[in-house]
Amino acid sequence: RQELYDRRLRQFVAATAHKQTSINLGQWFQEVFEAGWQSLDTLLNTGSGNLAFSFRQGRSSVTEVRKVFVEGIKLIDLGMELENQSVALLVGLAPETEQRVGIRVQLYPAGGQTYLPSNIKLILLSQSGATLQEYKARTQDSLIQLKRFTCPMGKCFSVKVALDDFSITEDFVIEPLAGKEP
Numbered sequence: 341r342q343e344l345y346d347r348r349l350r351q352f353v354a355a356t357a358h359k360q361t362s363i364n365l366g367q368w369f370q371e372v373f374e375a376g377w378q379s380l381d382t383l384l385n386t387g388s389g390n391l392a393f394s395f396r397q398g399r400s401s402v403t404e405v406r407k408v409f410v411e412g413i414k415l416i417d418l419g420m421e422l423e424n425q426s427v428a429l430l431v432g433l434a435p436e437t438e439q440r441v442g443i444r445v446q447l448y449p450a451g452g453q454t455y456l457p458s459n460i461k462l463i464l465l466s467q468s469g470a471t472l473q474e475y476k477a478r479t480q481d482s483l484i485q486l487k488r489f490t491c492p493m494g495k496c497f498s499v500k501v502a503l504d505d506f507s508i509t510e511d512f513v514i515e516p517l518a519g520k521e522p
Contacts, residue, residue, distance in 0.1 A: 350454075378413060455477075
């Protein structure tokens with residue numbers, strides 16, 4: 341019994357630690373974003389140069405087509421090896437049912453660049469770390485995106501951006517704020 345208790349305690353601690361480091365997308369429905377993330381509307385309203393301009397191009401019609409309710413964006417610096425080039429990770433959410441949320445993940449060039457770096461990858465990982473989707477930019481891609489997917493409340497998933505030796509992984513979970521549904 342002690343071994344079973346210890347094993348369950350380790351699993352609980354691991355799950356709790358994962359949730360604490362995960363970005364809670366449920367908060368985005370109340371316009372609450374974690375450090376490093378901001379709403380796309382905030383970015384567009386502050387007019388952050390070329391990036392804001394590229395997203396503004398026909399945005400209202402695109403948003404209608406994508407059926408996105410709230411969008412969060414994070415700028416990712418690819419590092420010194422790539423001449424400080426950066427990309428923008430955009431995550432869009434749309435409520436599906438009480439217990440599911442539709443998710444769209446896109447990667448755009450940033451920092452005045454027209455195209456994404458060739459061979460940069462956008463990868464969707466399951467809660468266990470298995471690859472569910474993977475897309476790689478070609479020579480002149482101005483964006484890459486994962487296929488739209490739905491996620492149940494409480495489920496974790498990760499999105500990885502990788503290029504050569506560089507990679508960054510963002511962990512997400514969808515949990516509503518206390519007493520509120522998206």
